[in-house]
Amino acid sequence: MRHILPILILLLSIACSCGGQQAAPAGQDLPPAVTAAQSQHGLPALDTLRESSLAFSLEQDGNMATAQSPTAIVDGSELLLPSGSNFASWGIWSFDSGYDYPTMLNAVVNVPDGDEFWLAVSDYEDGRWQFSGPYGSGVAIELSSANRSPKHNLHVAVLAMEGSAVSVQKLVLATDNGWKVMDLGIPISSTALELISACMIGGRPAVAYVSEDGALSYLRASDPLAHDLNAWQDEPVGLIGGVGSFSDISLCSIDGKPAVALIRGTDQWNIYYACSSTEEAAPADWQINPNPLASGSNYSPNFSMADVGGHPAIAYVDTNEELAYIRASTGNGSTASDWSTPLILEVNDEPNEHVNRPQLMMDRGKPLVSYIGHSSEVFLRYSDSATGAKLSNWLPRSTVGLWNDGDWEDKAMFMHEGNLVFMLYADDSNNSSSFEPDFIHYYFRDTYEKQTGWEGKHEVAEIDGGSFHASLSGASINGMPAACYRSNYSPELTYSFSDPDHPAYTSVWEHQIVNDGFQNGMLLDTELMENAEGQPCILYCAYDFQLDSKRLYFAVRREP
Numbered sequence: 009m010r011h012i013l014p015i016l017i018l019l020l021s022i023a024c025s026c027g028g029q030q031a032a033p034a035g036q037d038l039p040p041a042v043t044a045a046q047s048q049h050g051l052p053a054l055d056t057l058r059e060s061s062l063a064f065s066l067e068q069d070g071n072m073a074t075a076q077s078p079t080a081i082v083d084g085s086e087l088l089l090p091s092g093s094n095f096a097s098w099g100i101w102s103f104d105s106g107y108d109y110p111t112m113l114n115a116v117v118n119v120p121d122g123d124e125f126w127l128a129v130s131d132y133e134d135g136r137w138q139f140s141g142p143y144g145s146g147v148a149i150e151l152s153s154a155n156r157s158p159k160h161n162l163h164v165a166v167l168a169m170e171g172s173a174v175s176v177q178k179l180v181l182a183t184d185n186g187w188k189v190m191d192l193g194i195p196i197s198s199t200a201l202e203l204i205s206a207c208m209i210g211g212r213p214a215v216a217y218v219s220e221d222g223a224l225s226y227l228r229a230s231d232p233l234a235h236d237l238n239a240w241q242d243e244p245v246g247l248i249g250g251v252g253s254f255s256d257i258s259l260c261s262i263d264g265k266p267a268v269a270l271i272r273g274t275d276q277w278n279i280y281y282a283c284s285s286t287e288e289a290a291p292a293d294w295q296i297n298p299n300p301l302a303s304g305s306n307y308s309p310n311f312s313m314a315d316v317g318g319h320p321a322i323a324y325v326d327t328n329e330e331l332a333y334i335r336a337s338t339g340n341g342s343t344a345s346d347w348s349t350p351l352i353l354e355v356n357d358e359p360n361e362h363v364n365r366p367q368l369m370m371d372r373g374k375p376l377v378s379y380i381g382h383s384s385e386v387f388l389r390y391s392d393s394a395t396g397a398k399l400s401n402w403l404p405r406s407t408v409g410l411w412n413d414g415d416w417e418d419k420a421m422f423m424h425e426g427n428l429v430f431m432l433y434a435d436d437s438n439n440s441s442s443f444e445p446d447f448i449h450y451y452f453r454d455t456y457e458k459q460t461g462w463e464g465k466h467e468v469a470e471i472d473g474g475s476f477h478a479s480l481s482g483a484s485i486n487g488m489p490a491a492c493y494r495s496n497y498s499p500e501l502t503y504s505f506s507d508p509d510h511p512a513y514t515s516v517w518e519h520q521i522v523n524d525g526f527q528n529g530m531l532l533d534t535e536l537m538e539n540a541e542g543q544p545c546i547l548y549c550a551y552d553f554q555l556d557s558k559r560l561y562f563a564v565r566r567e568p
């Protein structure tokens with residue numbers, strides 16, 4: 009092997025200011041340092057490329073090189089790289105992979121017999137170029153997130169030397185958005201209205217659902233990340249049978265142990281409750297309260313349960329279409345005597361208007377309830393105590409958002425960095441059955457000390473085609489607000505997150521398709537959570553036409 013290859017590698021090492029010594033290709037030792045004058049002919053430093061503002065496609069012709077040596081020649085759509093005994097040629101192509109993971113690079117290079125070329129790929133984990141070769145024909149190489157810069161840019165260099173002359177025709181970058189979707193092999197009910205509720209129990213994703221035979225059931229993954237189906241092989245626990253249609257479920261962690269409440273449509277929309285005495289929640293660990301806690305509403309059979317001071321508490325719509333709150337006096341609530349008399353937080357004070365979609369959660373150690381009120385306005389009721397045990401504890405309602413240009417489809421509220429966040433899936437067309445676009449809006453509580461109330465709405469996403477049924481779930485994921493959502497008009501399940509490269513609470517959002525292979529079959533439930541590594545994961549339902557079955561699915565975003 010002649011001297012030009014190790015010299016060029018050393019030139020690259022000098023030009024790259026990221027630190028660390030560049031490893032040479034197999035069989036090559038780095039020679040002593042060369043002069044600074046020689047280094048000017050090497051590839052540019054990664055630091056220089058990293059700061060570039062780049063937005064190129066994932067497939068580039070040879071003539072689309074962002075940088076090239078003086079000896080490189082553009083020939084139509086190709087880049088010719090001649091070389092001699094005393095000179096080399098190179099070209100650099102830059103890609104913007106966004107928040108997707110780079111997985112494969114296919115270099116389509118025309119190489120005459122006896123000639124060869126080298127590849128150099130940016131490596132931002134080690135802060136230097138990564139060489140491979142020589143290659144006598146086009147090649148595909150595997151990539152990882154280490155090859156992508158903090159600004160999502162990836163750089164590839166093709167080099168010819170020692171008399172070889174090659175023609176770069178095309179470079180193709182393959183990416184993966186990281187979402188892995190798994191069919192858990194669990195058929196679910198065809199008639200229940202709200203089919204699933206999910207949360208983290210002991211750091212592991214868990215779900216309560218209505219099974220195909222109409223039983224309220226519970227299942228938890230066997231490891232915190234649940235990256236493959238092996239984590240979902242435990243036998244589900246059946247809790248309450250005969251759930252029927254027009255039902256709702258709420259699963260939550262009470263002092264680290266699972267508890268689930270159920271509105272049972274076949275039983276006058278009564279609310280039932282079950283809890284486990286252990287985190288593992290084996291069948292023998294469950295205690296089921298045989299008596300209904302309260303009566304819900306057939307118009308709005310939805311409710312929400314949360315851990316309020318170590319005790320289970322529920323916000324729901326009662327038979328009079330009024331907002332009610334009930335909390336257990338003990339940590340498990342397994343007997344009828346454990347539950348207090350419900351408090352009526354909001355009366356139905358408007359003709360033909362109904363309280364809808366209550367959500368109970370904790371804010372700075374005190375309970376609050378959000379709900380949809382008259383004229384589709386979103387309201388909050390705060391408690392000034394840690395338990396909300398007295399009606400006098402609940403402050404007058406406050407308004408989150410007002411809009412007069414449409415109707416709501418679903419909402420989500422969650423805590424993000426100690427601040428309350430509200431998201432709304434809204435039909436802005438004044439006609440929920442039309443095919444005008446829908447929007448997801450984002451509100452956050454004003455953090456400026458001298459102001460109160462909520463910031464104006466920010467648009468997260470525009471959904472083509474409109475909807476008359478939609479589902480939205482929100483959470484704080486890896487320090488950024490995020491949401492997953494779907495509508496009846498599209499099989500796509502979409503994940504959106506606030507762009508980390510921009511200030512939080514802006515309208516700059518990134519969007520990824522989690523799964524578009526199955527129709528939702530009117531099964532719109534989605535539950536977004538953050539796992540132990542800060543990765544988003546989703547439990548949801550979908551209809552598999554090939555199996556003619558409504559199924560339970562789990563999706564998690566991780567590096568492929």
